[in-house]
Amino acid sequence: MIKSIRITPMLYIIFLMLPLYWLLTMALKTNTEILSGFSLWPKEPTLANFKTILTDASWYSGYINSTIYVVLNTIISISVALPAAYAFSRYRFMGDKHLFFWLLSNRMAPPAVFVLPFFQLYSSIGLFDTHIAVALAHCLFNVPLAVWILEGFMSGVPKEIDETAQIDGYSFGSFFVRIFMPLIGSGIGVAAFFCFMFSWVELLIARTLTSVDAKPIAAVMTRTVSASGLDWGVLAAAGVLTIVPGAIVIWFVRNHIAKGFALGRV
Amino acid sequence: MQRKVNQKAWFLVLPVFLLVAFSAVIPLMTVVNYSVQDSFGNNEFFWVGSEWFVEILNSDRFHDALGRQLLFSGIILAIEIPLGIWVALSMPRRGWGASVCLVLMALPLLIPWNVVGTIWQIFARADIGLLGHTLAAMGIDYNYTQSSLSAWITVIVMDVWHWTSLVVLLCYAGLCSIPDAYYQAAKIDGASRWAVFRYIQLPKMQRVLLIAVLLRFMDSFMIYTEPFVVTGGGPGNATTFLSIDLVKMAIGQFDLGPAAAFSLVYFLIVLLLSWVFYTVMTARDGAEA
Amino acid sequence: MDLAWMGWTPFTATFFSVIACLLVVMMVWEKLSPGGAPRFGMLRFETTRGDRLFVTLLSSAFIHLGWLFFGGTDLWWALGLSVLYALAVFRWV
Known part of the structure; x- marks a missing residue:
């Protein structure tokens, strides 16, 4: 009985892992091997594709740019x-x-609606193609997300703590930093993780607001496809490298991940 | 929890208010301004009144994109919600198995959206992809760059792959909140598997399911990156959803006026839907408390 | 700062001023009688004054769009309709 039940999640995980496996094998194959024939695993595994990315400035600067604006955001x-x-x-x-709902509506609004005015806005104030422009633009959906997640965690902290601290003579500032923030430490961590993640995965706004100096890795990848369209090995390797940050941190947030994706409402 | 009335709390909210106003209200005002004018660049504008709205509301292009969008979101929900519930129900509740499941299932959610597109592009191509190659070997005519049916199937399977885990995680969180005593009581009463689901698990999952439906509907309603990378909206216009069409109009053709009118109609639909969901959600919370 | 890129017109400026004035009026009203007069109206859930204003504005937008969609040209009629609708919302919802 137990065994038969567990088949569903196993099949589901296999379904999830197959495309990822394929991406990884592609990244380990040479381009000639990819195009010359079909094989389920790399015959001559090579790290050349990764080497290309880590040594070619047009590739690795994309990662640096993405990291800068994501951290700022x-x-x-x-x-x-x-x-x-x-x-x-x-x-x-x-x-x-109403303020709370207004924040939510910004999380729900399609970025496509904001692309054009963002382009005009940041061009007119001279911030086009800078990291801070992308970081500010991503605040549109990340600030509401952070407020919702943190509110969810803070509501779990009993109010008596605030009152006790007040009686003990803490000022609001020192209470907030010294007592309250450590209490919701995991909440802050989770909120930061999700801000990082949603800024990292976003392409449309980041691509529109940058051209050269702050071009994110996501845009580098799509432009390479349209330009040459052939270097599958390097493209796959670039893809693998974008997954790494999420894959590393995911273990630490596994118990809160549902709460994060649900805007703190679970 | 009873909260105190304190108008000074506004000062705490002020930074968020200003920041989001800067990145949401100013752009929206700009969109409204553009939507009633024509522009030939250089910030020169000409008043056209409601012309663009009439044009957008009556254009086949908009109707088709909206139709495709609704169909897409409908199919997505019809597949992902039941599948997500089913997987969540059969997941191990505790131990290392649960952790491994959670981590592996959450992985697709953390992949950049354009990489999701790239993954499926590589996976589904007939010449180099595992899926495309296998299907071709089985004699199935599948090519997502040529046939709109193949393109649709690819985009839908990709979205199921990408986002079903969200539904699973939310439902799982809901299920974990059910005390063991409930199951024991059901066992003593000799309740069937279906009865346990219908009267214990489903009610506990209702709240998270509502959130799951809201998020999946809204996010699929604004989907852009993944289909853009895989199909580019094609073949023809077969997978041109609202966002793809809008970006084409705004950035590709730089038609400020029509794109702005399009944006407003799109935004109003989204606003209405979010409000309905939000009201239902808070009304339910109020009823429970 | 140069605001030419925003493309302001007298019409849209008036439009946003009216919205801003409505918000100010709501604030003053709230100050005069706090609590927002919550009640269960026709829609069977609790609404306050602010909710009713939001419902009105959102519906008015759709009334205008609908007017244009069904071939109406003169938007003053749609505006009149919206005002009637607003009165109905504030009375019954």
Whole structure:
């Protein structure tokens, strides 16, 4: 009985892993091997494709650019979201419900709607093709996400702690930094992870707001496809390298990952 | 938890308010401005009134894209929600097996969206892909760059691959919150497998399922990157969904006016849907509390 | 800062000013009688003043779009319809 039940998740995981396996084998094959014939595993495994990426500036600068704006975005999002999430979880104030919904609606809004005005906006203030432009633009969906996730975690902390700290004579600032933030440490970690992730996976806005100096790896990949369209091995290797950061961190957030994807509402 | 009324809390929210206003309100105002004007570049604008709206609302191009979009989102939900529930129900609840399942299943969710496209491009091509090659060897005529049916199947299977895990994770989180005592009571009563699902598991999952439906619907409604990378909206316009069409219009052809009108109609639909979901969600929470 | 790229027109400027004024009015109203007068209306869920305003604005947008879709040209009629609708919402929802 038990054994037969477990077949479903196994089949599902095999379905998930097959395309990933294929990406990895492609990354380990030479281009001639990919195009010359069909084989289930690399006959002569090679790391040449990875070497190309790590030595060619047009490739690895893409990773550096992506990392810079993603980190900037995560720092901005978390630092503005922390006090706001505290306000939403502890107080009622004029328009709080509507503000909360407005934030949600920005998470739901299609980035395609914002692409054109973003392009005009950041061009006009002279930030086009800079890392900070992409970081600010990604705040559109990451700040609401961070507020929602953090609010979910903060609501789990009993209010008595705030009151006790107040009686003990802590100022709000020192209470927040010294007592409250350590209490929701895992929440901050999870929110940061999700901001990082959603900024890392986004292509449309990042591609539109950059051309050369801040071009993200995602854009480098799509442009290579349209230009030459043939170097499958290097493309696959680039793909593998973009998965690595997520794959490394995923173990640490596995218990909170549902909460993160559900905007803190689980 | 009762929250105190405190208008000073606005100061805590102010940074978020200003930041999101900067990246949401200013662009939206710009879109509204553009939607009633024509432009030939150089920031020169001409008043056209509601012309673009009339054009967009009555254009086949918009209707077709909207139709494809609704069909796509409908199919996605019809596959991913039941599949996700089914996988979540059969997952191990605890031990190392559960952790391994969670990590492996969450992996597709963390892959950059254009890489998801690349993965499926490589996987489904008839000449170099495992799937395409296998299908070709079985004598099935499958080519996603030529046939719209193949393209649709590819895009749908890709989305199922990419996002079903989200439904699984949410349902799993819901299931984990059911105390063992419930199952023991059901066992004593001799409840059938179906009865356990219908009267214990489904009610506990309702809340997370609502979130899952909301997120899957909204995210599939704005899907851009994955089909763009795999099919580029083709063959023909077969997989040109709303976002792909809009970006083509806005960035490709730089038709500011029509693109802005398109954006507004699109945005209003999304706003309406989010509001309905949000209201249902909060009304349910209120009823439970 | 150069705002030419935003392409402001008198019409859209008026439109956003009206929205802003509505928000200010809502704030003043809230100040005068706090709580937002929550009630269960026709839609069978609790709404406050702010919810009713949002429902009105969103529906008005769709009324205007619908008017254009069904071949109406003069949007003043759609606006009139929206005002009537707004009164109905504030009375019954």
